[in-house]
Amino acid sequence: MADSHAKMTRTTPMEVVASIVAGLLAPLLAIVLIVMLVLDIRGSQQPDTSGDAAQQAAIERIKPFATLAAVDPTAVVVEKSGQEVYDAACVACHGTGALAAPRFENKADWGSRLGQGYDILVKHAIEGIRNMPPRGGNADLTDTEVARAVAYMANSAGADFKAPEAATPEAAAPAAVVAAKPDPAAGKKIYQNVCAMCHAAGVAGAPKPGDKAAWADRIAQGYPTLYDHALNGIRGMPAKGGNPSLSETDLANAVGYLYTEAGGKL
Ligand code: HEC
Ligand code: HEC
Structure with missing residues (x-):
């Protein structure tokens, strides 16, 4: 006891300074590490969307919907043909008659509908009607693309509609x-x-x-x-x-x- 007491009282000024510095440094270091950790977490949660890699990743994510629009802003936006739209967005129901959708090439299914005229059919295809979802459930299709698909389908069942060339x-x-x-x-x-x-x-x-x-x-x-x-x-x-x-x-x-x-x- 006496021995250790003697040791403590023999602490040199250098040791005192060192222990004060060490005592301050430890919490300071902890704070710096916490701040760095927080910054790191925030950094990983908010990716830098301006970076090339980040943009590439974003384009990759929206590719199915925006291939043409996102890859090259100066590229001419080419709208899909009626058949392309039909194959991609309408065939699921109109190919099989699912939900009682009028079937492709089926004159009986389309007969009375064609009488409404092209404009009304296009309107119904864009806005939806009963079990027909707006734009066939494909919100990314333009009016022109939907109109072309309508002409493609209706013409397969005996109509003679002229699809719009481009109405962007x-x-x-x-x-x-x-x-x-x-x-x-x-x-x-x-x-x-x-x-x-x-x-x-x-x-x-x-x-x-x-x-x-x-x-x-x-x-x-x-x-x-x-x-x-x-x-x-x-x-x-x-x-x-x-x-x-x-x-x-x-x-x-x-x-x-x-x-x-x-x-x-x-
Ligand atoms: C940097 C060179 C360059 C300049 C400048 C340029 N053109 Fe052209 N242009 C071309 C080339 C190359 C073609 C052929 C493209 C092809 O058909 O492969 C072309 C084709 C065309 C065509 C035919 C397109 C078609 O569908 O066949 C037209 C019209 C035309 N240019 C108009 C113009 C006009 C108007 C200007 C000026 C305002 C102009 N060009 C300036 C290089 C140029
Ligand atoms: C989820 C299934 C489904 C998809 C996908 C779908 N349709 Fe339809 N569609 C229907 C059904 C069901 C009807 C019949 C609605 C009714 O008259 O009750 C219909 C009817 C129509 C009609 C006739 C409307 C009328 O006034 O008689 C048109 C035109 C049409 N669809 C166009 C399209 C086009 C174009 C696409 C693709 C872009 C498409 N549909 C995709 C289910 C679908």
Whole structure:
């Protein structure tokens, strides 16, 4: 007892300092570790969605619904054909007659329904009716896609409906420009400033103006389709010729110039 007492009283100032520092450090270290742990947990719960890997993972998760929309924001959104939509979203019921759905190619099932007319059938397919769920339960389908599937099904059972080509809101705006007749003379200037750099020399296979052979099949697509391809891009042709600031009127005029140069009639 006396011995240990003697030892304690013999504690040097250095030892006192050391023990104070150690006494402070231990809780400090514990706090730092806890903070790091919390940060780490929060970090793993809130993934950095801006990272490439995180975005890739997100795209991977929504792939079945958004393949076209998410992979490349500049890509032209291609809507599915009636048959593609039918095969993906309607066949489950309409192929077998599940829930008394009118069956594909079955004239008796469709007969009286067809009498309602295409528009009403499309409306019912979009909004749902009785056991028919809205959009066949596929909320991601566009109105146009549903309408195409309706035409595909109804036509299989004797109707002669014409499915809409494309009625996306994006397409609606340029359609107004297309409707106003393009001015090829005005378009020539735009062409020289913006389009000639590829089209004059045939860079990357760009069809030269007036080269009727190179344009024949393209002209056959019709002016609105050509305009659409110039607006949205196609293969080596960048959207708006790579000039996002080009107005749609200017673009329409430039396409009009190329179109008429190659013998197309506006
Ligand atoms: C879950 C089953 C189911 C799926 C999936 C489904 N349908 Fe239907 N559909 C029905 C049923 C049941 C009816 C009959 C409803 C009634 O008239 O009572 C019907 C009726 C219809 C009608 C006729 C409506 C009318 O006014 O007579 C159309 C058109 C139609 N479906 C289109 C579609 C399209 C297009 C798809 C795919 C995008 C689809 N359906 C997917 C069950 C389904
Ligand atoms: C960077 C080069 C480049 C520029 C700039 C460019 N084009 Fe093109 N364009 C192409 C290529 C390459 C093609 C052929 C694409 C194909 O069919 O594979 C093409 C094709 C086209 C077509 C035909 C599309 C079809 O469906 O056959 C039109 C119309 C067109 N361009 C209009 C324009 C207009 C208008 C401009 C200027 C506003 C322009 N291009 C600027 C490279 C360019």
